[in-house]
Amino acid sequence: MPNAKILMTFPVTATSHTLADYRARGGYAALDKALRTMKPEDVTREVTTSGIQGRGGAAFPMGRKWAVVHPNDGQPHYLCANADEGEPGTFKDRWILENVPHLLVESMLIAAYALQVRHAFVYIRGEFDQPYRRLAAAVEEAYAAGYSGERILGTDFSCDVVVHRGAGSYVCGEASALLSSLEGKRGYPRNRPPRLTVRGLYQRPTVVNNIETLSNIAWIISNGGEAFKKIGHEKDPGTRLISISGHIERPGVYEIEVGYPWRKFIYEDCGGIPGGRALKGIIPGGISTKILTGKEIEPLTLDNPSLQAAGSSMGSGGMVAIADGTCMVRLLQVLVRFYHHESCGQCTPCREGMGWLHRIIDRIVAGEGRPEDIERLYQISAWNDGTTICGMGDAAGYATSGILNKFRDEFEYFIEHKRSRFNGTLECLRSS
Amino acid sequence: MPEIFINGQPVQAERGQSVLEVALANGFYIPYFCWHPELSVAGNCRICAVQVEGRSWAEIACNMPVTEGLRVLTDSDVVKEYRKSILQLLTLNHPVDCGICDKAGECKLQDYHYQYNGASSLSRDPKVRSTKFHALSERIVLDNERCILCSRCVRFTREISKSNALGIVQRGDVSLVRAAEDHSLDSDPYSDNIIDLCPVGALLSREFLYKARVWYLEPTPSVCPGCARGCTIRIWHRKPEWKLNSLDPRLNARIERVTPLDNDEVNGPWICNKARDLKQIFERPRAERAMQKGKPVELDAAIEAARRLLAAAKHPVALVSTWGSNEELDAFKRTLGARVDSLVKQDWGPQPGERLDDELLIRADKNPNSATACALFLDRDDPAQALPEDVDLVIVWGEGFDFGRVPRGARIVFLDAYLQPENGHADVFIPISIQTERRGHYTNFEGVVSAFEPCFTKKPSVADAEALFAALAAPAKVRT
Numbered sequence: 001m002p003n004a005k006i007l008m009t010f011p012v013t014a015t016s017h018t019l020a021d022y023r024a025r026g027g028y029a030a031l032d033k034a035l036r037t038m039k040p041e042d043v044t045r046e047v048t049t050s051g052i053q054g055r056g057g058a059a060f061p062m063g064r065k066w067a068v069v070h071p072n073d074g075q076p077h078y079l080c081a082n083a084d085e086g087e088p089g090t091f092k093d094r095w096i097l098e099n100v101p102h103l104l105v106e107s108m109l110i111a112a113y114a115l116q117v118r119h120a121f122v123y124i125r126g127e128f129d130q131p132y133r134r135l136a137a138a139v140e141e142a143y144a145a146g147y148s149g150e151r152i153l154g155t156d157f158s159c160d161v162v163v164h165r166g167a168g169s170y171v172c173g174e175a176s177a178l179l180s181s182l183e184g185k186r187g188y189p190r191n192r193p194p195r196l197t198v199r200g201l202y203q204r205p206t207v208v209n210n211i212e213t214l215s216n217i218a219w220i221i222s223n224g225g226e227a228f229k230k231i232g233h234e235k236d237p238g239t240r241l242i243s244i245s246g247h248i249e250r251p252g253v254y255e256i257e258v259g260y261p262w263r264k265f266i267y268e269d270c271g272g273i274p275g276g277r278a279l280k281g282i283i284p285g286g287i288s289t290k291i292l293t294g295k296e297i298e299p300l301t302l303d304n305p306s307l308q309a310a311g312s313s314m315g316s317g318g319m320v321a322i323a324d325g326t327c328m329v330r331l332l333q334v335l336v337r338f339y340h341h342e343s344c345g346q347c348t349p350c351r352e353g354m355g356w357l358h359r360i361i362d363r364i365v366a367g368e369g370r371p372e373d374i375e376r377l378y379q380i381s382a383w384n385d386g387t388t389i390c391g392m393g394d395a396a397g398y399a400t401s402g403i404l405n406k407f408r409d410e411f412e413y414f415i416e417h418k419r420s421r422f423n424g425t426l427e428c429l430r431s432s
Numbered sequence: 433m434p435e436i437f438i439n440g441q442p443v444q445a446e447r448g449q450s451v452l453e454v455a456l457a458n459g460f461y462i463p464y465f466c467w468h469p470e471l472s473v474a475g476n477c478r479i480c481a482v483q484v485e486g487r488s489w490a491e492i493a494c495n496m497p498v499t500e501g502l503r504v505l506t507d508s509d510v511v512k513e514y515r516k517s518i519l520q521l522l523t524l525n526h527p528v529d530c531g532i533c534d535k536a537g538e539c540k541l542q543d544y545h546y547q548y549n550g551a552s553s554l555s556r557d558p559k560v561r562s563t564k565f566h567a568l569s570e571r572i573v574l575d576n577e578r579c580i581l582c583s584r585c586v587r588f589t590r591e592i593s594k595s596n597a598l599g600i601v602q603r604g605d606v607s608l609v610r611a612a613e614d615h616s617l618d619s620d621p622y623s624d625n626i627i628d629l630c631p632v633g634a635l636l637s638r639e640f641l642y643k644a645r646v647w648y649l650e651p652t653p654s655v656c657p658g659c660a661r662g663c664t665i666r667i668w669h670r671k672p673e674w675k676l677n678s679l680d681p682r683l684n685a686r687i688e689r690v691t692p693l694d695n696d697e698v699n700g701p702w703i704c705n706k707a708r709d710l711k712q713i714f715e716r717p718r719a720e721r722a723m724q725k726g727k728p729v730e731l732d733a734a735i736e737a738a739r740r741l742l743a744a745a746k747h748p749v750a751l752v753s754t755w756g757s758n759e760e761l762d763a764f765k766r767t768l769g770a771r772v773d774s775l776v777k778q779d780w781g782p783q784p785g786e787r788l789d790d791e792l793l794i795r796a797d798k799n800p801n802s803a804t805a806c807a808l809f810l811d812r813d814d815p816a817q818a819l820p821e822d823v824d825l826v827i828v829w830g831e832g833f834d835f836g837r838v839p840r841g842a843r844i845v846f847l848d849a850y851l852q853p854e855n856g857h858a859d860v861f862i863p864i865s866i867q868t869e870r871r872g873h874y875t876n877f878e879g880v881v882s883a884f885e886p887c888f889t890k891k892p893s894v895a896d897a898e899a900l901f902a903a904l905a906a907p908a909k910v911r912t
Binding site (some may be wrong): 169190192193341343345346347349354356365379386 | 477514518555601607
């Protein structure tokens with residue numbers, strides 16, 4: 001099938017991230033077009049027409065999120081680009097920030113125009129060093145060239161872009177926690193209602209979008225929403241950046257058209273599993289999506305409708321390949337340790353539940369598992385399902401119950417024999 | 433006015449209310465830890481769940497806005513199971529050391545556990561250990577193991593007392609409530625409210641620590657005399673049936689603690705730390721014997737001597753106490769008001785380091801009943817001025833008078849409750865009862881009248897001011 005490209009349309013070179021190169025590739029033409037020939041509502045209409053869904057994990061239609069904000073209701077609005085890419089296995093936004101920061105800046109300015117935003121923010125995770133320097137340089141260049149700041153391109157539209165660095169918390173990637181952190185508060189997620197598009201940053205309507213989602217806007221404005229809708233799956237249009245890691249020959253970031261076949265992606269584009277081993281499972285979209293076994297995944301295509309039918313989702317596009325022979329008990333231990341470490345501690349089910357999960361799985365791995373532990377893991381996962389302020393409790397529950405559902409026998413084996421059925425490591429040994 | 437249905441019964445709600453507020457206002461109990469009517473909604477304890485009819489899951493009620501026709505269940509099987517799960521999680525790392533916890537008996541976690549869960553913990557793993565006695569301030573000790581991180585105390589210091597003294601550090605199950613910086617809570621005059629706010633035994637009064645089991649105590653409604661606000665309070669003391677014979681009788685009749693008496697008209701659910709420390713005012717050494725020129729005499733003899741002095745005086749002046757109740761002040765006016773020149777005296781002024789006034793509760797006038805005193809008596813006492821030279825009798829009612837202002841040769845009748853050197857200098861000293869030994873009313877600066885009840889019985893050798901004034905004004909007894 002054809003594999004259209006929207007983001008990875010140029011060879012990465014030592015200067016491809018600069019303004020000069022970006023302009024040579026036709027950069028900032030979409031901003032010019034939007035500001036000079038379109039009204040804010042025209043921009044929103046194109047985005048709604050395109051049918052683009054959020055790429056951060058929840059796949060919420062971008063147009064519907066924007067439609068809640070009324071650009072002319074007489075109060076300030078804010079736009080915030082979520083560059084706190086912290087989902088384990090996900091590193092796709094880093095590619096944009098490092099290689100086309102101007103695409104993000106341009107797209108953000110178009111979005112800011114559509115929503116009549118005077119101040120747009122990029123919340124970038126503190127661990128991102130190179131991406132931060134590239135993005136900060138791009139913002140500087142954009143100011144110098146008159147693309148942002150006062151009276152952009154000589155029009156009446158003004159918008160400042162502020163880059164804010166996070167301080168290393170997974171939960172701050174959750175939109176409301178991100179805004180709290182941006183306000184200088186503790187990075188606690190907020191209760192809904194109200195939605196952030198009603199009361200967000202500084203209690204004003206705020207749109208928080210993922211970096212990849214936003215970066216598509218320049219293309220949508222240049223080529224039209226209808227053109228975008230023709231790419232990819234009819235219910236999930238466009239392309240997606242997939243970051244693949246784990247037991248795979250060629251890990252990295254790939255752009256695929258939504259609906260691309262899994263088999264072809266794994267075995268041709270990514271070179272298959274090292275050592276020719278079988279594919280035991282795939283975590284398809286960051287560790288918070290439910291794991292699928294190799295058998296389940298191979299007939300599927302890379303799009304949300306297909307994955308949701310299989311009980312998982314594309315999530316944030318952070319894919320982890322797991323080769324045959326990997327101990328799933330150890331894998332779950334790694335995941336749960338992460339959730340325990342990153343739980344913000346605000347609400348009860350996640351604060352207490354993550355530690356409980358961690359203690360149980362640690363005990364199983366130490367050979368002191370008890371038969372009732374599996375039920376307990378299920379129970380704690382269920383207690384976190386839909387009961388927490390943000391989605392992290394659910395995510396941890398999905399990860400846990402997902403692995404337990406598919407590989408329960410390995411846990412039973414571990415508890416009974418006090419050791420892994422495999423060699424107990426997570427590394428993929430090529431010589432096996 | 434949207435109408436909603438709770439457990440099938442129609443209930444009138446107001447726009448902007450949450451389901452929890454509507455339920456509580458209409459007699460449907462929903463358990464809650466972090467929610468408080470005066471604080472912002474945090475929604476972090478997750479216990480206040482209800483089930484919306486037609487949905488299969490439980491949702492928190494404190495953050496659920498009412499909408500026309502909303503139908504919720506507070507007691508469905510889904511909700512019951514959900515509450516059990518939250519209580520399992522809350523007690524997971526809770527030390528369950530109720531046996532040595534001051535909060536036992538009035539602890540939400542304890543109550544809810546017995547009411548809604550009752551099962552033992554499903555965990556067999558070690559609990560997360562934490563700090564047991566963290567001195568949050570000079571007055572408050574924090575037990576982090578008992579803390580359920582409901583953030584009520586943090587929100588109180590941000591939204592009510594505005595000291596911003598508290599925050600949460602660390603994250604996950606090792607999160608800790610901590611003072612923003614050393615001593616930041618010490619300078620918050622409302623800090624002890626967080627002890628009441630704490631739904632578990634995490635925040636404890638260092639003064640009250642291990643002093644008494646709350647079920648041996650009972651509260652008496654009273655009014656704080658600390659300033660003109662007149663906050664309504666509860667004074668806690670031992671129940672009569674739990675008086676301990678082996679204890680010093682004074683320990684059976686002491687103020688164990690003071691808590692606010694919720695009152696929308698005056699103080700809401702808050703009081704300042706001065707009210708908590710009322711024992712520092714009321715439990716000073718008491719004057720229990722009447723005296724004439726420093727020599728102990730019987731109460732009746734002292735009253736008769738005072739009466740004679742008054743009857744013989746040409747220009748008597750009285751300094752009226754702003755700590756007198758409405759009844760006492762009224763009795764004074766009725767019996768002695770025409771006979772003496774009355775000056776309203778400020779018994780108490782601000783102490784060193786005490787907050788003068790603020791926008792929440794504390795008033796600059798540190799007396800409880802200036803409002804009534806000033807309404808009944810027109811003249812104010814000026815502490816900087818000596819009394820007129822022709823005054824030949826000074827009746828001083830209450831504290832805060834400089835006896836150096838009395839003209840040479842004038843006689844002094846002194847009515848007070850506490851042991852002080854001045855008592856012996858007066859021609860007649862008559863001990864009177866204090867607020868915790870009688871009933872009465874104070875009128876606060878806004879004109880709100882609040883009642884106080886007696887907690888303890890007064891000694892027979894001590895007079896009640898109301899009766900005393902009548903005796904002083906009475907004509908001479910005819911000897912029979």
